[in-house]
Amino acid sequence: MNETPGTEETSAPVVERRLHPVTPLRRAWAPVAVGAGWAFHDPDGAYRRVSDLAAETVLLAGGALVLVASLYGFLTWWFTHFSVTDTELRIRTGLLFRRTAHIRLDRLQAVDLNQPLLARFLGVTKLKMDVIGADKKDELAYLSEPDARALRAELLARAAGFAPEHAREVGEAPAAVLLHVPPNMLAMSLVLSGGMWAWAITGITVPVVLWFLTESLPLVIGTGLPLLGAAGASSVGRFIKEYDWTVGASQDGLRLDHGLLDKAHETVPPGRVQTVHIVEPLLWRRRGWVRIELDVAGSSNDVLVPVAPRAVAEAVIERILPGVVVPSELSRPPSSARWCVPLWWRGYGLAVTETVFAARHGRLRRKLSLVPHAKVQSVRLVQGPWMRRHKVADVHVETGANTSVAARLRPSAEASDLLESQAERSRTGRRAAGPDRWMSQAGA
Amino acid sequence: MTSGAAGVPARTDPEWQGLPAAMLRLRRxxxxxxxxxxxxxxxxxxxxxxxxxxxxxxxxxxxxxxxxWPMLGRNWRSWRYAERADDLLIQRGVMWREETVVPYGRMQLVEVESGPLQRKFGLASLQLHTAAAATDATIPGLDPAEAERLRDRLTELGEARSAGL
Structure with missing residues (x-):
């Protein structure tokens, strides 16, 4: 391993490090994949071309390709550096087009470790940084596993506001397991969710109907395969991804570890969660199971708990939104709302507590969205002519994760009061909320 | 106006500002x-x-x-905004009424824009950005001096009450 070991003195000139030396292998895949893609895309043509050539030419071309690929891989690896300063993570990369990314650590939303299957065999890990506003996720791929863990601990410690001199010594905060989803429960929950069945049923009926209508095999295969693929992705794919789901509590946030083939270790820092959704599919309700989803600005993590009994899930929510009690009583829209949204109007509900704005929607698959008042960016009241006739209005609450939660079909008077009071709460809620650097209050 | 105001009951009314008449002339x-x-x-x-x-x-x-012609007039009359102690209120729409509240502390950026035609009519539009992209707080036509005054005031208030995400 030719990586520079961690520096002892942090104030010394910034030390640039390179990624793990197996990285070129990953990069070398790109040209090979292009070649393979060409051969696959046009198998006959590729075969004809190849068989036209003499054996030596093929070998030579193959050798040249591998050489170019490995050179490309080597050079990109060689020219990628990263370094951690007191306030920033700097990534310098690019052979022809230089790119330098400076990521401000106090704007870091989360740091995730991802291990694809192949990387697990090699003992390397991908480090992914979530930053608001960055479309392209900055990632460091690959680092050796202990290095990646140490780097994550350091980044999070600095983001949390630990003094720079201590950041390196803090190490990885110990995690206490809060919740573990047993595989049979996960499997059962997937069997009981409607999405998979909807895909599977359409995946079977549509090709059958098409067969009787057209009797054209390619058409049947062409429509059937993607549909069945979607069914597979929503069941088997989710099972593989959400297998062994563990939620742990540590100082730098909630730890999510999951995956059967690809391992992922995600961290959700406290105070960065914009919205929490509690999802209850119809068939889970009898068992009292729920699924918890999250909106974190700039992050792609969206599941907090794939399935758990309600009480356990609520305990996890209390961890992530301190002081929040999930409201159990929601007020329904007035009965005049039935003319605006027939049938489904009963699914809407609203509760505003001291800490959160909670709105529910959906009839079969109920979804309760919780927005902490401190995360509300703006409030909007919308009323169309038809809604005005029935004296109802919608109140939308917008958060920083580009989501907007709507309390639909509230009585007009209540809605306009809500608009006022929610703006007020959004302002005052902020004062009560913790600091951006969540450890600095602990006086680290 | 239609039965419009029926939906929103009276409350301690802030000082509403309408949009300049030039805005209506431009649209017409x-x-x-x-x-x-x-x-x-x-x-x-x-x-x-x-x-x-x-x-x-x-x-x-x-x-x-x-x-x-009259519709534009109705729509123009429906636009109004109010600066309150802690937030900016924007109201608009006759049939589809919309009312937006943006706390000053949440403003990330205030933008004043003025196209060639707008300049001809002595107008400028002002747009507020918060961290939520869905926040659609725009005042489409203002007197340029007023737009600048508002921009400066909002930025100042935003800094004083600043809060991130």
Missing amino acids: LLLVLWLVPVTAATAVLLWLFAAPGWALFALIPGFFLVWG
């Missing part, structure tokens, strides 16, 4: 600039290339012209 001018040529072209072309009776189709853009 645009309406005329678009629809008069369309009406004329439809009438003339259909008269020449189809039967003269077909030229009656020109009544459709003509109708929109006549209907749009």
Whole structure:
């Protein structure tokens, strides 16, 4: 391993490090994949071309390709550096087009470790940084596993506001397991969710109907395969991804570890969660199971708990939104709302507590969205002519994760009061909320 | 106005500001600039290339012209904004009413824009950005001096009450 070991003195000139030396292998895949893609895309043509050539030419071309690929891989690896300063993570990369990314650590939303299957065999890990506003996720791929863990601990410690001199010594905060989803429960929950069945049923009926209508095999295969693929992705794919789901509590946030083939270790820092959704599919309700989803600005993590009994899930929510009690009583829209949204109007509900704005929607698959008042960016009241006739209005609450939660079909008077009071709460809620650097209050 | 205000009950009314009349003039001018040529072209072309009776189709853009004139007035009257102690209120819409509240502390960026036509009419538009992209707080036409005053005041208030995400 030719990586520079961690520096002892942090104030010394910034030390640039390179990624793990197996990285070129990953990069070398790109040209090979292009070649393979060409051969696959046009198998006959590729075969004809190849068989036209003499054996030596093929070998030579193959050798040249591998050489170019490995050179490309080597050079990109060689020219990628990263370094951690007191306030920033700097990534310098690019052979022809230089790119330098400076990521401000106090704007870091989360740091995730991802291990694809192949990387697990090699003992390397991908480090992914979530930053608001960055479309392209900055990632460091690959680092050796202990290095990646140490780097994550350091980044999070600095983001949390630990003094720079201590950041390196803090190490990885110990995690206490809060919740573990047993595989049979996960499997059962997937069997009981409607999405998979909807895909599977359409995946079977549509090709059958098409067969009787057209009797054209390619058409049947062409429509059937993607549909069945979607069914597979929503069941088997989710099972593989959400297998062994563990939620742990540590100082730098909630730890999510999951995956059967690809391992992922995600961290959700406290105070960065914009919205929490509690999802209850119809068939889970009898068992009292729920699924918890999250909106974190700039992050792609969206599941907090794939399935758990309600009480356990609520305990996890209390961890992530301190002081929040999930409201159990929601007020329904007035009965005049039935003319605006027939049938489904009963699914809407609203509760505003001291800490959160909670709105529910959906009839079969109920979804309760919780927005902490401190995360509300703006409030909007919308009323169309038809809604005005029935004296109802919608109140939308917008958060920083580009989501907007709507309390639909509230009585007009209540809605306009809500608009006022929610703006007020959004302002005052902020004062009560913790600091951006969540450890600095602990006086680290 | 239709039964409009019925939906929103009276409360301690803030000091509402309407938009300048130049805004209405600009919108009406645009309406005329678009629809008069369309009406004329439809009438003339259909008269020449189809039967003269077909030229009656020109009544459709003509109708929109006549209907749009008062509609623009109604819409213009519905736009108003109010600066309150801690937040900015924007109200708009006659049929589809919308009211937006943006706390000053949440403003990330205040933008003042003025196109060539807007400048001709002495107008500028002001847009507020928060961390939520869905926040749609725009005042489409303001007196440039007022827009700048508002921008400076909002930025100042935003800094004083600043809060991130």
